[in-house]
Amino acid sequence: xxxxxxxxxxxxxxxxxxxxxxxxxxxxxxxxxxxxxxxxxxxxxxxxxxxxxxxxxxxxxxxxxxxxxxxxxxxxxxxxxxxxxxxxxxxxxxxxxxxxxxxxxxxxxxxxxxxxxxxxxxxxxxxxxxxxxxxxxxxxxxxxxxxxxxxxxxxxxxxxxxxxxxxxxxxxxxxxxxxxxxxxxxxxxxxxxxxxxxxxxxxxxxxxxxxxxxxxxxxxxxxxxxxxxxxxxxxxxxxxxxxxxxxxxxxxxxxxxxxxxxxxxxxxxxxxxxxxxxxxxxxxxxxxxxxxxxxxxxxxxxxx
Numbered sequence: 001x002x003x004x005x006x007x008x009x010x011x012x013x014x015x016x017x018x019x020x021x022x023x024x025x026x027x028x029x030x031x032x033x034x035x036x037x038x039x040x041x042x043x044x045x046x047x048x049x050x051x052x053x054x055x056x057x058x059x060x061x062x063x064x065x066x067x068x069x070x071x072x073x074x075x076x077x078x079x080x081x082x083x084x085x086x087x088x089x090x091x092x093x094x095x096x097x098x099x100x101x102x103x104x105x106x107x108x109x110x111x112x113x114x115x116x117x118x119x120x121x122x123x124x125x126x127x128x129x130x131x132x133x134x135x136x137x138x139x140x141x142x143x144x145x146x147x148x149x150x151x152x153x154x155x156x157x158x159x160x161x162x163x164x165x166x167x168x169x170x171x172x173x174x175x176x177x178x179x180x181x182x183x184x185x186x187x188x189x190x191x192x193x194x195x196x197x198x199x200x201x202x203x204x205x206x207x208x209x210x211x212x213x214x215x216x217x218x219x220x221x222x223x224x225x226x227x228x229x230x231x232x233x234x235x236x237x238x239x240x241x242x243x244x245x246x247x248x249x250x251x252x253x254x255x256x257x258x259x260x261x262x263x264x265x266x267x268x269x270x271x272x273x274x275x276x277x278x279x280x281x282x283x284x285x286x287x288x289x290x291x292x293x294x295x296x297x298x299x300x301x302x303x304x
C-alpha cells in the first residue's frame with residue numbers, strides 16, 4: 001500500500017468520528033491539520049487500537065458569521081462503556097462571571113477555546129476535555145453535500161439581521177432544507193416566546209432529523225468533499241490518536257445511542273437584560289447522571 005492510500009484510510013477513519021459528532025450539530029466539525037505537527041504519526045495511528053475505557057466531554061461551538069459570538073453551544077459526552085453519546089444544549093444567554101457579568105455566548109471571543117472550556121466547565125461542575133469550533137459556511141456546505149435534510153418546520157420564520165448578513169424566510173411545513181435554509185432554521189430565535197430555548201428545541205429537531213437520515217454508510221463515499229469542508233471551516237484541539245480511538249467506538253453506534261438534554265434553569269431579567277440562570281443543583285445532578293467522566297461499566301468485570 002503506498003503512502004497516499006495509507007493516509008486516505010487514516011483520514012477516512014478520522015472522518016467517521018467527525019461525522020458522528022457532525023451529525024449531531026448538523027455537520028460542523030473537523031480534524032485540524034495542525035494535529036500532525038510534531039507528532040509521531042505511526043504512534044498516533046497504532047496507539048488507538050486499544051479500546052478506550054473512559055468517557056470524554058467535548059464542547060462544540062458554532063460561531064456566527066463575524067466569528068465572535070457562539071450561536072450553538074453543546075456538550076457531547078461520548079461513553080465507550082455504555083456505547084452512548086449524550087448531548088446537552090447550553091442556552092447562549094446563560095449568565096456567567098468572568099471579569100464581570102456576561103452571556104456565555106461571548107466567552108469564546110474573550111479567550112477562545114481554552115477560556116470557553118474553563119467557563120463551561122465551571123457552569124456544569126465537570127471537566128471539558130476538548131473543544132470543536134465551527135463556522136457557519138462549513139455547516140451550509142456539508143448539508144448541501146449530503147443532499148439536504150427533511151424537516152417539518154413548525155412555524156413560518158421571518159427575520160433579517162443585516163449586520164450578520166442573516167436573512168431568514170422559511171414557510172411552515174415538511175420540506176427538504178438545503179444548507180442555506182438549514183442555517184436559517186437552526187439560527188432563528190426572535191419569533192419564539194421562549195427566545196433562545198425555542199431555538200434550542202428547533203436545533204434538536206434538526207439534529208435528530210440529521211442523525212436519522214444521514215447516519216448511513218453510503219455517506220462515507222462523500223468523504224473527500226466532506227473533508228475539504230471540515231479542514232477549511234472547523235478547528236479542534238482533539239489529538240489525532242484520541243480521534244481515531246473514539247472513532248472505533250462511535251462506528252458501532254446508531255441514532256438510538258444518542259440522547260439530547262437541555263441545561264436546567266430559567267430565563268430571568270437582570271439589570272435590564274435577559275439572562276438564562278442555570279439551576280446549579282439540577283445541572284450537577286444531570287451531569288453526574290449522564291455526563292460524568294467517571295468510568296461506570298455496566299459489567300462489574302469490565303476493565304477500568
